[in-house]
Amino acid sequence: MGGRPKPTWEEVVKLFEKRDYILLETEYVNSKVKMQYICRKHEEEGIQSIGYSNIKKGIGCKYCGREVTAEKQKLDFHVVKEAFEKDGYTLLENNYIKNNVPMSYSCPHHPEKSLKITYADRKNGKGCPYCANVVKYTIEEVKEIFGQSGYILLEKEYKNNRTHMQYICPHHPDKKLEMTLKSYVVKGSRCPYCSGVGRASFEQVKSAFNNSKFVLLEDEYKSLNSKMKCYCINHPEIIQFKTYHSIRKGHGCTYCKGLAKHRYEDVKAKFEDKNYTLISKEYKHNQSKLKYRCNIHSDKVRTISYHSLLAGHGCSDCAFDNSRMDFANVKSLFESKNYTLVSTAKDYKNCYSVLLYICKKHPEEIREITYDRVRDNHGCFECYMERNRGENHPKWNHDKTMEERIVDRSYPEYHRWRTDVFIRDSRTCRCCGSTKNIVAHHKDGYGWCRERRTDIENGVTLCSECHTDFHNIYGNLNNTEQQYNEWITRKRALN
Template sequence: MAITYEDVEKRFSEKGLMLLTTKENYRNTTERLAFFCFAHPYEVQPGISYHKLKSGYGCYSCAKIARADNRRTNYAEIKAAFENRDYELLTTEEEFTSTQIPLRYRCLKHPDAKLKPITYHNLLKGKGCRPCANERKAEKLRPKYFIIAKKAFEDQGLVLLDEFYVDAKTKMAYKCPRHPEQVQHKTYDDVKRSGCPLCTNEELSVRQRSSQEEVATKCLALGFRIRDGQEYINAHQKLRFECQKHPEVDYMTNTDNILNGHGGCAKCKSENISVAQKLNFKEGRQVVRRGKDNLAWRGGTTEINYYLREREKEWKQKWLKYYNYTCVISGDRGGKLHVHHAEPFHILRDSVLKKLGLPIYQTIGEYTEAERIKITEGYDEQLLKIEGFSIKEEYHKEFHRIYGKGSEANRENFILFKNKTASELWSVKVISEPGSSMPEMF
């Protein structure tokens, strides 16, 4: 049966197309027929025969979309692929248009990580969360880095106890052959710069320790002699001393007590008790030792010293803040810090009283109200001219142990002490860490 023009027109209509070739121009089913696609009204169609139309051909753009729909991965499959990687797909099904657009997601292992959107094809290639990738890379490299870390510990003369390397910031257990009883911990970054801290402290102690001859000379100047046959190790070690005034007296104490005036001969102490006090003891009366009769008597200035030092709180805070609460010797911030006077306190106190023409009384109460005002104003004025240095307690004690608290405890000697101690302290850091440099405070 012959195919009429009406049959052809009906077939085009069923395909969603409109036949443009007129009935007068229609000849047969093999010639190209012009048509119009309602889905793509602005596109020029090349024309198609009736036989091609029956075989499934039609609008080129519609065919392209159909092929894309057949090949397109559905949203459920893409979501499952993300979940298999422990990711949560944030792009909704309404927002999803094709696999070519980047998709937003979140890693369940690293929920706080900021991740860039990724396409589905890149996901299939193995790309994804950067922290996860770094962890996988680190896992592969850990055996290699463990060997490097172990060698770093061995180079410092240490024995590594851990058998697993995490990262350069995680501490690892080790033992020092010189201190085998103690298990210590260090990171790989730290062990590259320094070794056992106990060994370092011992080396610093040896370098800073005074010789036995120096200590013996200082003690002898105070009237005490170290008994023969004793080896001096440190200032806290107890030794047997002999009093020069009473050589028959033999007692134990440490050099720190001797040099700071806290240790002494019991007979010397008893001789300081006045005759009146001895009479009081003999008669059984209660004894209240005041003034020169008190064993702690230091010229009657204890209470005035306390009174004036109480006025230094703001001055001390000023210099601590100036040095940012940092020790001028070690460069360490915080801890127990003292403020060292560039000029000794007693010289500052005496200069104020001398300028006012006042004597040194035992207590501040022995001065009149007008005199007290003049003393405090004069002291505050002098204190503003004095420089202070933020320094750790141990270095402050060591400085006064060497130079005392008299005129030798001046600014010039402090600078010498600061430079010497700091250079010895930082030489260890400079050797183990070439990039280190000594702190410059003043």
Template sequence: MLMTKEVIVKWTNRVKRHYEEKGYLFSAIGKEFVCKVEHLSQGSNAGVIVKCSVCGDDCEVKFSRYNQIVQNQRTYRCHRCSARRVGKMKKTPILIVEEAFKSMGYILLDKGYKGNSQKIKYMCPQHGEQVGTYAGIKKGHGCIRCASSLRANRQRAPFSEVQKLFDVRGLILISKEYFNEDTLMIFICPKHPEKEQVTNCAKLRAGWGGCRLCSNEGRRGENSYRWKGGISKLQEIARHTMIYSWKLESLAKANYRCDVTGMNGKLDIHHLYPFSDIFEQALKNTGIPIYDKVNQYTEAELEVFSKELSKIHFEKGLGVCLLPKIHKEFHNIYGKIDNNPEQYFEIKPYLMKKYKVR
């Protein structure tokens, strides 16, 4: 129903003749005048108020649009009511919708179907309750998780290829299930059959991820990049037992407190000169041979070496007591090779400021 009675329009060359025939007195192009709504031209863009014949709401539309709707529908419906009418006309019967879901192996759970684009619940036999639309089902778009599984199956390498990866590395594959490159697979190394190990295909393709025990053996002893002729075991014993008196005197001199913070507790003894350099100097001075194992040395050789190592330590001066975290930070900055006293005294003010020492 048209609610507007009069509207304001402008004189234009296009409508001048129309309104003069309706009895309106022309004034000037572009000038406004009041016109009754029934005298408007069919294509007028003047805004009018119309009542929806369905919901009864007042709507503002162009007069030309109102005429077009009335001619097609014989009555005016607002935008919302028109959409509902179109939706009802296009709505697929619920039985057809159920059959579409059933054809893909799904069970329709939501019976309140309103339109093709409405999200409705359905049951997937493999992955449980899902949400989708009838429009999507018609296009073949079903359960997302099923689609992911299908895509994964197409991209998954055949088990024979997986078996070949282990065979090439000389490993015995135990697992029989393979899902993707990251699947952990159980295997046994022929050299270490007493222990089952795990890896995945991604690691094997990258050239690693084989037997860890074999890898560790390949980095020990003479195979290690740090191999120095078999002195590591002797060096460990020397560090922990042969310089004990030097450590005690270093702690006593510092009153068992950190040189940076003044705090007591667990302390490291920092060498102002690298321990490795002192150790090699002691080996050179004593001239004792280098053996693979410490038990190959005689007690006399160890005693001579111990005295020489301790003597050089005291000649270089006592160590500096530091909290473990400060000791670690020093070596993170300067490394563990070619250290000297100048480095420590250079960094000490910075460490004192960082740890708020007054």
């Protein structure tokens, strides 16, 4: 068999040495089997493996490849320097390595700080952490910040600005206080007792409940958001749980406001008011599905949520019966359109039932239509065409002269002639019997025989293919009925 000869072991070793690799194998199998090696430039990265065919293609140490790619993509130092200087920063480096290597710089507002940032972060809009107030403070700096308000910080370690730290207020040294650095710096929070929002006493809590018309059943107060047992003086039989926080916000009895969970008895009574029988034995909430039976249409069990029931929804059959138009009104609508309704009340079931009618203006045909379409102003096609033909058509161009319309064949008499020819021939080509791409052909040409331009006996339905065939033989000018008769006789003889 032909092909490339298998390289010798010496050739393989020589190629690895040429790439500055240390080959760890003792034999060569084939070009696809991977062989272990160490790159002398990146010995610290350990052992790598590669096939002889790949190393011949120029593939090798992945770390060397990354350095080559980084060098190709490396930005000019002046571009990096401009990115720092546009916001007033001074870059303290003399060369640029790559975008994820931190570089030293100085901020004009904090020149005493030693700052570092990568070009990738700088390009994404990041800058001096002290200007952005996102720097991590030391415990000494945090103590100094708290000390500006006279507070004594009790912590020995600072973790982050969301960690609660204990402190002492000089005006309330007996109170246990906690606050995050974020609350102090960003929100401007201070000692709650100095601000008048400190922990309330049990007497204050009890008084607040009494002012909201509640009788408190607890003996102690724990916290602002702890639920406390109570009852409303207007609904003493119902035990409720309220927080001091909600009472302070003005929240009151949900039963007085009609916002409480409905009782099963009230839900059942509401179903009975709608002439329904509630089958479900338990009520969870106003979105849970409840089984019921309509007393009028009791043949099936239905489901509905209490929320939907209150919104006016219910038995679909009852809704259909209520929305069904009375037959007398249907008949009245047909008469207002100048139609005589042939169908009887038995034929009318809903607005989609097909009804028979006669147009008084065109009584030669019994037509079909639904009440829904009559209501949407559909009806007799001939009446529609009369209302929208000629000058009544929305696209009628009033600037065109009659002579121009005759040349363009865009006048009502021509359109009517064309339609009548199609109807007479059942929209079928008189030559081949096709019903696709039909045209109305003038036997005596439209250009020279003016008196027969709209004569239906001068027209015949042809498909576009047969029509083109005729004019390819006899041309497009001065065509005659004799030419058509010769052509159609010949075509039928061939078929």
